[in-house]
Amino acid sequence: MTDQLAATDTAHPLPRTCPFSPPPEYVRLRAERPVTKVRMVGGGTAWLVTRHEDVRKLLADPRMSSDRTRPGFPRLAAGRQPPDAIIAPSLIGMDPPAHTAARRAVLGEFTVRRIEAMRPRIQDIVDSCVDDLLATSRPADLVHTVSLPVPSLVICELLGVPYADHDFFQRHTAMIIQRSGSDVQHAFTEIRSYLDELVTAKERDEPDDLLGRQIRKQRETGEPDHDxxxxxxxxxxxxxxxxxxxxxALGTLALLENPDQRAQIVADPSRTPAAVEELLRYFTIAQAATSRTALADIEIGGVRIRAGEGVVALALAANHDPEVFDRPDELDLTRSARQHVAFGFGPHQCIGQNLARLELQIVFDTLFRRVPGLRLATAVEDLPFKQDGTVYGVHELPVTW
Structure with a gap:
């Protein structure tokens, strides 16, 4: 068993040199040094885990902590105070037993049955956004007209946040998810202040929305935990x-760039759910969001990781592992890709994954049914991809029809 490996010279996470493929360095590390110590952009070092099997093992290991305030936790950005130092820990930064109880309390809001009941309303939202797209002069920005408004409207309704404030949230969220920038702390403070007032109002009125239901549930055993x-x-x-x-936005781009595969789901929408899984695998937009700190000495991939050391489960590399996915760098909407780790794995697997899947399915089916002539209005190489954020994407997607 290897005890230590020298840190590589390159700081991680790395930008994507090709918008549709992992950085070549991740491919090399997965093949040659699948568990290796690297320098982090945010300072210090951490272990980078790149194979699918090892990533799943790591994320399911109870000896790995998600607490972002622990010394040694990997920092993806330089000069940033961790969010949990500003606000109370959220689900993604909790460990058992607190995480187990907090997740169980809200899990019922995101069951397949409850999310499926939202389908008619989500369809209405998508249709309205496509109406806005078609009413816009060409070329139009799909990000501005569809890809951001749809999920913004859905989550604002779910939480009972006035949609009139969505511009405020989009602007401040853009600051928060950047790896660099002087306005991150200010953005956190502004959003936290707004939500503090919103929760206070809901504690008084207890409306029938997700936050109102959580307040009533907490009052059954005591007082609401405001923070x-x-x-x-x-x-x-x-x-x-x-x-x-x-x-x-990225899924639409991929479908526009692969017309033969797009035609298959247009002709048979029952194929769309599988296509969504493949798109999630292919892009893995939260490539390094599954970071942990070891609570005890553990072994992953024949390498000893000592207690207190940070670890990054690199989902992007894992989802392109040729040991699991044949021709992993090719988009294949017919493949079975449900074993991907784009939503994480284990007890911290994304709680909102059912909602995300349904939104993606409805958008792709509706968009290409209603706008069959949709096409890019610029070259792919000219698109402004998000290389400075913790979540990959594209700032604008000019389209015409």
């Missing part, structure tokens, strides 16, 4: 509109 509700709202609001918005 934890603010953190929950912040997590769901950011993840609920930014991640899905980026996947809508």
């Amino acid at each position: 934890s509700l603010v953190s929950l709202a912040l997590l769901l609001l950011i993840a609920g509109h930014d991640s899905t918005g980026n996947m809508i």
